[in-house]
Amino acid sequence: NISDYQRLHIWVKVMNHFQWLSHLRGRRWHIGWQAEDVDCPLECDCPSAYPTAMYCHSRNLQHVPFVPSHIKYVYLQSNQITGIQHGVFDNATSLVWVVLFHNQLKSDKIGLNVFSKLKSLDRLFLDHNELTQVPPNLPKSITDLRLGHNKISKILPNTFEGMLNLTTLQLQANAIEDAGGVFKGLKSLTMLDMRKNQLRKFPDNLPERLQQLYLEFNNIESVPANFFNMHPKLQFLRLAQNKLTDKGLPASVFNVSRLVELDLSFNKLEKIPVVSRDLENLYLQANKIKEFSLSSFCSTIDMTNYSKLRMLRLDANEITAKDIPAEAAYCLRHLAYIDL
The missing domain is CATH 3.80.10.10 (Ribonuclease Inhibitor)
Incomplete structure (x- = not known):
């Protein structure tokens, strides 16, 4: 048998445990110890005020947490993520924004089809990383693709094939010497930023709709x-x-x-x-x-x-x-x- 004082002491310890866990998750707990969003990764915040957003930025993360199916906007910037494992986005096929700038992403640590199931993806921000090539099999739905401030030296011929919705493409501050004809077919492209590369000539086959072209700090x-x-x-x-x-x-x-x-x-x-x-x-x-x-x-x-x-x-x-x-x-x- 335990005394009422002991029972109270145990209850306080349990209470403190749940308060710590609640703080870690960054969410309030309701009566009955039920979280507002039980499938939100512990490393992130999924506030009820923005039910389709998942905030994981500036958490010293080294990996991408698995994203719940209802999430449309995931913010992973300013971490120490080096790769993106297979399947991490497979349940979240409704993702619209994926924000991964200011990490340590390397091309050989990104799965070949890690983005391919995201048929509704609109914006993909991969700038300020350590990529040496554009990730393959990007969704055709993307309108805004940011790859600036990486280590990309060559773009494969079919990299942007079929991306008819792409309007903004940022490739500044890489090591590209010749883009070849990789922009051919980007019928919606209106802005191309290729500042601070090693281009010796104008990019070939630029779309007719192009309105803004930034080529500063090259060798043209x-x-x-x-x-x-x-x-x-x-x-x-x-x-x-x-x-x-x-x-x-x-x-x-x-x-x-x-x-x-x-x-x-x-x-x-x-x-x-x-x-x-x-x-x-x-x-x-x-x-x-x-x-x-x-x-x-x-x-x-x-x-x-x-x-x-x-x-x-x-x-x-x-x-x-x-x-x-x-x-x-x-x-x-x-x-x-x-x-x-």
């Missing part, structure tokens, strides 16, 4: 002559920190109506290239430009023929304010900022 020496004819919807092109020279720019290659922003800074240009009158932002700082050619902006100057340019940077070149002719006030009448 020239722009293809017919590039803008094949990409009439391109509005933002950034080519800063490459190896462009005047010889690498075909005549009037930038004189296209859709381009809104053009960044050619930190190259080796000696002349201002001819640009469209509809261009609004032009960055040419840190080149070797020696003269201000008004004809680069306006072929003729009258009341109807003028540039829409609002921002012009020419600092760190070999020209000064006195090199700008008085007629520039008529041609560049919308200019709000010029830096010499």
